[in-house]
Amino acid sequence: MASSDGEVKVLGTWSSPFVMRARIALNLKSVNHEFLQERLWEGKSQLLLQSNPVHKKVPVLIHGHHTISESLIIVQYIDEVWSSAPSILPSQPLERATARFWAAYLDEKWFPSMRGIGMAEGEDARRAAVGQVEEGLVLLEEAFGECSKGRPFFGGDRIGYLDIAFGCFLGWLRVTEKMSGIRLLNETKTPQLLKWAHGFCSDDAVKDVMPETEKLAEFAKMIMSRVKGAATGTGKS
Amino acid sequence: MKQMEYLFLFLEQNCVIANNMGEEVKLYKTWSTPFGLRVVWALKLKGIDYESIDEDLSNKSDLLLHYNPVYKKVPVLVHNGNPISESTVILEYIDDTWKQNPILSQDPVERARQRFWAKFNEEKLLPTIWAIFTTEGKDLEEAMAAWVENLKFVEEELKGKKLFGGEKMGLADLVFGWLANLIGIFEEVSGLKIVDERYPLLLTWMQVFSELPVIKETWPPHDKMITKYRALYEKYHPAK
Numbered sequence: 001m002a003s004s005d006g007e008v009k010v011l012g013t014w015s016s017p018f019v020m021r022a023r024i025a026l027n028l029k030s031v032n033h034e035f036l037q038e039r040l041w042e043g044k045s046q047l048l049l050q051s052n053p054v055h056k057k058v059p060v061l062i063h064g065h066h067t068i069s070e071s072l073i074i075v076q077y078i079d080e081v082w083s084s085a086p087s088i089l090p091s092q093p094l095e096r097a098t099a100r101f102w103a104a105y106l107d108e109k110w111f112p113s114m115r116g117i118g119m120a121e122g123e124d125a126r127r128a129a130v131g132q133v134e135e136g137l138v139l140l141e142e143a144f145g146e147c148s149k150g151r152p153f154f155g156g157d158r159i160g161y162l163d164i165a166f167g168c169f170l171g172w173l174r175v176t177e178k179m180s181g182i183r184l185l186n187e188t189k190t191p192q193l194l195k196w197a198h199g200f201c202s203d204d205a206v207k208d209v210m211p212e213t214e215k216l217a218e219f220a221k222m223i224m225s226r227v228k229g230a231a232t233g234t235g236k237s
Numbered sequence: 238m239k240q241m242e243y244l245f246l247f248l249e250q251n252c253v254i255a256n257n258m259g260e261e262v263k264l265y266k267t268w269s270t271p272f273g274l275r276v277v278w279a280l281k282l283k284g285i286d287y288e289s290i291d292e293d294l295s296n297k298s299d300l301l302l303h304y305n306p307v308y309k310k311v312p313v314l315v316h317n318g319n320p321i322s323e324s325t326v327i328l329e330y331i332d333d334t335w336k337q338n339p340i341l342s343q344d345p346v347e348r349a350r351q352r353f354w355a356k357f358n359e360e361k362l363l364p365t366i367w368a369i370f371t372t373e374g375k376d377l378e379e380a381m382a383a384w385v386e387n388l389k390f391v392e393e394e395l396k397g398k399k400l401f402g403g404e405k406m407g408l409a410d411l412v413f414g415w416l417a418n419l420i421g422i423f424e425e426v427s428g429l430k431i432v433d434e435r436y437p438l439l440l441t442w443m444q445v446f447s448e449l450p451v452i453k454e455t456w457p458p459h460d461k462m463i464t465k466y467r468a469l470y471e472k473y474h475p476a477k
Binding site: 080094097101 | 307316319321322323325326327329330333334345346348349352353356357390
């Protein structure tokens with residue numbers, strides 16, 4: 001049985017929304033931990049390759065001699081190990097299933113569609129990509145109403161699993177809004193989510209790990225120019 | 238009044254006592270979907286009585302579209318009128334709701350491990366097997382190379398274990414379960430060798446898994462599966 005004893009470290013990067021999930025969860029539980037920053041552009045560290053040999057990706061949670069990978073799995077692990085602190089997952093099976101469903105939707109459909117806006121070539125493609133993201137946000141606005149039941153977060157009065165799963169993307173969402181000039185979260189179509197986003201980002205567990213939009217935007221520009229440079233350099237399209 | 242008492246006594250003595258008396262459980266799936274089969278296994282493991290509704294995906298029922306508006310897919314579990322979609326979400330819901338014969342251990346490390354491998358199956362094995370089944374030439378070579386890489390990890394994970402869950406079946410076994418039936422079918426239909434003697438632990442697992450009481454005799458009819466997948470294979474390989 002895993003106890004909460006043992007050193008806790010998060011292996012990750014400051015810009016990754018997935019890494020942020022692990023850090024927010026630990027902050028919610030007031031677990032002291034070390035943040036080990038990977039410098040992925042310099043190549044992956046030995047520690048990363050050893051602790052996540054299958055995917056070689058961040059985040060990795062190192063807890064004593066255990067290593068846990070995959071951000072949502074890490075969040076559930078944290079919730080289960082530090083079980084006396086406020087719960088991250090809801091307690092009712094149906095609410096848990098709802099939270100898991102939407103978290104999976106965010107990872108499998110919504111976030112890829114948002115990344116698609118940045119990668120779209122041509123106005124038509126961009127409009128189509130934006131349309132997909134906006135459709136998703138309308139679904140999530142509805143889900144928010146059902147999950148929150150009038151309270152400030154998906155998890156109710158406090159940040160929960162789905163808040164973490166979705167909220168981690170807000171930095172990149174703001175960068176996308178800035179670069180596209182489109183307000184994806186707005187008073188007309190997503191008034192509840194707009195309010196929720198503000199509350200999420202101001203939360204004590206979140207505010208120190210959510211990167212500033214400016215810094216992320218600069219980082220995004222740098223990545224895009226590298227990706228484009230690599231593409232033309234190797235002659236791949 | 239006496240007649241009613243006799244009726245209730247008769248019912249009590251003669252009806253199958255499932256672990257979910259008074260609860261309505263329905264499962265929307267198709268006759269062949271491995272994703273639906275996972276849910277069948279979980280329900281059987283827990284002794285849950287359920288109604289099975291096989292959908293025709295070319296003509297989806299209004300109820301399915303109502304219960305799963307986001308994806309419009311099977312399987313969907315409907316428990317007392319509440320729909321739950323996405324097979325791994327359903328499996329965890331079943332485990333959260335009915336506590337007998339757990340699919341996940343109480344140990345958070347082990348739970349994380351089972352979830353990790355379940356996700357690995359969904360994100361790595363399934364897309365790769367689909368690529369193997371549907372491509373040819375260089376694309377097929379690449380898919381096979383990726384498959385081999387993926388299988389190495391799976392084989393490694395089985396070292397020292399009878400099942401992915403250890404001594405008993407766990408979440409990862411249910412999610413990997415499709416291998417024990419579909420690999421044989423794909424190999425027969427395509428002529429390719431997909432899981433060979435380089436993976437003795439996996440081959441043994443496939444056999445052990447198939448023999449488990451909950452799994453045995455749940456596979457869809459073999460001939461029907463061959464017909465279905467042969468037609469699908471020919472669609473992607475018209476010359477053959």
